[in-house]
Amino acid sequence: MKFNGLLSAITIASSISALSFNQHDDQIVLSNLNSEKSHSPLNEIYSQFDTVENKQFISKIWSDLSSEFSENKLIQLVNQFNNRKSLPKNNQYKAFTAASTQFETLSNDKFNDYSLRIKSTHPEILGLDTVQQYTGYLDVQSLDKHFFYWFFESRNDPKKDPIILWLNGGPGCSSSTGLFFELGPSKINSTLQPVNNPFSWNNNASVIFLDQPVGVGYSYTNSEEVVSTEAAAKDVYVFLELFFQKFPQFIQNEFHIAGESYAGHYIPRFASEIINNADRSFELSSVLIGNGITDPLIQAGSYKPMACGEGGYKPVLTPEQCHQMEKDYPKCKILTKLCYDFQNPLTCVPAQVYCDNKLFQPYAQTGLNPYDIRKKCADEGGNCYVEMDYMDDYLNLEYVKKAVGAENIDIFTSCDDTVFRNFLLNGDEQKPFQQYVAELLDHNIPVLIYAGDKDYICNWLGNFDWVNQLDYKDGEIFAKKPLKHWKTLDDGKIAGEVKNYKHFTFLRIYDAGHMVPADKASESLDMVNRWISGDYSFGHKD
Template sequence: MAKTSLILFSQLLFHYMLLSFVVFTHSATESALVTQIPGFSGTFPSNHYSGYVTIDESHGKSLFYYFVESEGNPSKDPVVLWLNGGPGCSSFDGFVYEHGPFNFEAAKTKGGLPTLHLNPYSWSKVSNIIYLDSPAGVGLSYSKNLTDYITGDTKTALDSHTFLLKWFELYPEFLSNPFFIAGESYAGVYVPTLAYEVVKGIDAGTKPILNLKGYLVGNGVTDNVFDGNALVPFAHGMGLISDELYEEVTNNCKGNFYNLNSETCDSKLAKVDKDIEDLNIYNILEPCYHDTEMRQNTDINIRLPSSFQQLGETDRPLPVRTRMFGRAWPFRAPVREGRVPTWPELLNSNSVPCTDDEVATAWLNDAAVRKAIHADEVSIAGSWEICTDRIDFSHDAGSMIKFHRNLTLRGYRALIFSGDHDMCVPYTGSEAWTRSLGYKIIDEWRPWTSNGQVAGYIQGYENNLTFLTVKGSGHTVPEYKPREALDFYSLFLAGKKI
């Protein structure tokens, strides 16, 4: 009898200790649980958490995240970190306008809040997903030490890695899940540089050990030569410039369209600019939205301040004729080493061309919304902007090709996808640099389908590298083609053939 009692007591003690452990592991995130959001009256299909992770206590440097648990099997489904680009653009761009759990319907009355509906194509259908505002100074992330707003590729990757290590300490139950890093536009730099830092941490045995499996990059900047030379062939292939002009610009520029080398070349490229200047840079099929501020700044011949200009062989300042900032560093002024100027420095405007961000701006600057998602007040964290000029950012990581080669040769899976009607980061550049790696083709160029229709084209290479186009899509694929995006995303995460 005494032995039976001892066994029962031991079992009760074990269950009590187990319960205590479960409470402890979740206690750190109880305060991060989002229980309701202004504008949404339904029931969340999965748990949502949000708040700050302080990555530098001495500076008060805090990065904001919004975490959506999978609507499928959160304990087993992959964890995906999502990053928008810019640099300087908030990942709430992806949350509000692309693949977040809600679709946002604009307020019917002036000054009102948008109405939220469940998004049937949310990426949380098949994955746990973290939306991170990075670096500090972007979106809802901030630092009490303003020197932290002077940053660049390398520092951003280090800070985001620190965030991940601390985040997984807060959510240790997700450590065993497959982990992926994803992003678009200038996140074509953020994603591979961060993945590289994560891999270095794994090699060094840095705890906690992250279960990195791969990464995804959509319409991502990569390399100044490949991306810089992508626009002219894209414009010709899309019928935006004539055969005659294409031949003239090719002959006069000798195939080098990004680093101007002669006045004749310059004049021919100016004709290209003239032909395409009124198109929506992010999707040539769509109309271009202009707010009042942007209508007053329509000159295509933007010139960089002298401190940002790249000098040619004759040491004369080179003009940057483009409106392609906003969600991505522009081309034909491709990603070069050095400081990346902001919109206000180029256009005397805080607006992003052809982008209507009014819904997200109204929602994320509302005091009740901020309280609900545990974001600090405007007086502390600043106003939310889709793309900020608060940071002073330098591109200091060079070409991303070396990062992609390193990661894929080590076995990490990579999906490089492109909306084929994006003129900001044309698919022609992404197709060219993926081919330049010299990997053997193991899945020859072919159509892939969604909902019974051809949704784009795909080419698979050895070393787990895949290039994919999305037919008729612009710069932000999940925004323009949500069903198709969820389809290829789901298949890639599951390791299945697209």
């Protein structure tokens, strides 16, 4: 979940690496804005493009993008990018001292640069739930990276119930969004008081909320910034190894990873990291991805139909705009294919910039909520939901920070612009991650892709399209399976549509936006409870 600052981020991206792109004699001239100095590594990448037409096309796209901004503006943006280390960070923090908070520390010779801190006094004093709960940090000493986590045991039977790791997206958004706005044991009201959530996912599972990558939420760093999903994968894997070392009583419990939005990148890659570590001490039972961005090439093609009345909601754009988006998608597709082939900033940033400008911005200019096509943003600050402001204010209270061991954080923000910008400038968003989903399925790891059908930014049409085109061993069989009604167990109400074959499931959830547990709390609990119990078809048998 990340929307505010998108236009400025796109502008900065168009001047990545202080380079402008101009076409001359059928070659790209890669030049510094102040000189004509050649950059041979970029020319070498460019020379690998397979056709003259692709070379000409990428040249034209960069030329079109550059022409939208004056030279002075580009120079200003480039200087900002080059000096990014000195830019103010949203998530400011004080130097940590051991005396400020009492922690128990756990280390492992296998991961000698990592340690896990666990607060010795638990945060039950905050009154979020009556269950056992733990907070602390994963520390990477040499890189000065510190990842915050909050763990709630199950309300039911923690000795036997599954463990769920929850990850929010962004990139750059705290998993406290899931904790306090969606699926956690309490939500925060306008007076900054916790209100019990009867539909919390810890009703029948123990849940870990992890702030990652570093710099997000209560996590912090003073040096090493994570700029890609790939770089984040090892940190999350080591966190889980140390977590299960600290809590060995849970190592035989089923373990699932769930999340939404940019977690469509995170979860497939993190899950791949787990199953490819043969000496792991725990097993992965399944993954759940809600309204994720996983296959940008296919999902970009869903913006036009979703905005133009083909996704189950009325059109919100004019016929002329819809026609133009249809014309623009093939260019987006060509650029994204180049990104998929080469997976570097030179190929992926142009694809991201072009596709966002041409396919997302027509919707953004309507003023409608990107996370719910039915309404405008309730909060003009960028979060779109006033409840997110309550959460931010609550997590900035000194007694809350003290209770969880985060006194060293000066300012908590639900989404960090620095992390968002770093990922964008690395081209991470436009890269493919569906191949990791195929890998999981071919290793017989169950996968649930669920989507609220009133979301726009990661809408259900795009998610439905990519799962039907996924290349894995049972892909052709899955693609032919029809959508069927999904009925909740408690009251038999039709809550959406489901498509399943063996351990792969797609679930459309009626009348929910981007954050399904916030919009459809009862239905989302029905979904997660049935999934972790092994009901992958949601009641439908072949």
